[in-house]
Amino acid sequence: MKKFVFWAMMTLGVVGLQSCDKDDDDRLQVSANLQEAFDTRYPNVSRVDWEQKGQFYEAEFADNGYENKAWFTPDGVWVMTEYDIPFAQLPQTVQDAFKTGAYASWRVDDVDKIEKTDASVIYVIEVESGEKEYELTYLEDGTLIREEAEWGEHTPVTPGQTSEVKELVKTKYPQAVILDIEEEKGGIEVEISDGGRQKEVYYKLADGVLSWMHTTYEIEEREYSTLPEGVRQALADLSGSGMEVDDVDFFETETGNYYRIEVEDRGADKYVYVAENGEMLQMKLKNYA
Known part of the structure; x- marks a missing residue:
């Protein structure tokens, strides 16, 4: 867990206070509208640090001793938040799915809850065993939708692109249920359930246009x-x-x-x-x- 160590912070407190002015000067300044949007959504958090990530602004902040990240568009529209949480705060369905799954004996290294602007929520459990590491992604009902040995940062999709890709999926797979939408390798990957099978549909994004590249599923x-x-x-x-x-x-x-x-x-x-x-x-x- 990325929980802050209180005594270490206290030990470094004097240094932190002395360098506060310099740190403030180095921090990214965001628009008043963007700052207001963040403050309205997260009014009682601390240690807010802004960074521009592509077309988004990412705010890293502390809440109840845990690190979290929230993404906004430049005009202040919230699109996603990644919360660092303890395993015990996972829904019971997700806990049960993990404890009865193939990775139950692996060490849990980190747990995250990810909320998105389309009201979807996923849970990510990072596990390790020896030199092997996996990132497991679950829906709220305990469905395991992804297990990856290699991963990067979770990157949000703009509300406009979310709506567009949903229409594209429904056109190609009219009976499908969309499970998750995420930016992936310069495009957008959509997890769907179609005909009783879980599939990954990948769309390439070029010059603002989405085009279907492939659909894959496990045999x-x-x-x-x-x-x-x-x-x-x-x-x-x-x-x-x-x-x-x-x-x-x-x-x-x-x-x-x-x-x-x-x-x-x-x-x-x-x-x-x-x-x-x-x-x-x-x-x-x-x-x-």
Whole structure:
């Protein structure tokens, strides 16, 4: 947890007071409208520090001894807040899902609650075991929507883009339920539930225009027998060559569909890309895919 250490703050208090004027001079100055929007939403917080992040202004602040971050548009429209919270403050549904999940024995390193302007709320649990680290993202009902070994800062999406991407998703997947929307790698990634399956829909953002790039979802091991014959043969060939198959993901794109097979090959994690007819397209180390 990123909880402040009181005694350390007291020890450094004199230094902090002496350097306060200099720190104030270095801090980003924001407009009166933006400051008023923040003060109205968070009237009793301390240690507010502003930073410009792309098209947003991020306010880092302390509340009840925990660090939090809030994002606003330049004209003062709130879009997202990330709260640092203790595990015990997670909804019971999320706690139960974690305790009965695959990572229950891992050490919990940090817990965050993320509120967004579209009224959605997600919970993020960072866990570690030895040298491995994962970020687990849950909905309020305990649904695990993402588990990632590599992640960056959570970045909000503007209200206008949120509305636009919702329309695009509904056009392509009219029966889908949107679970989460987040900026990802220069575009926008949407988690959806469609036909009883959880999918990730990725839209590229270029010159202010969103365009669909791909949709992907995980193939469960019990489904391997239903895969196209060529893909089943590719899986058999990989296993026969001594590689261990970890995961299989299906990708739907404008130019054709393919499967991404994650394998462990002599201690190295690799991605093998296979066409629907079983043709091997390419192989890459996971870290460079």
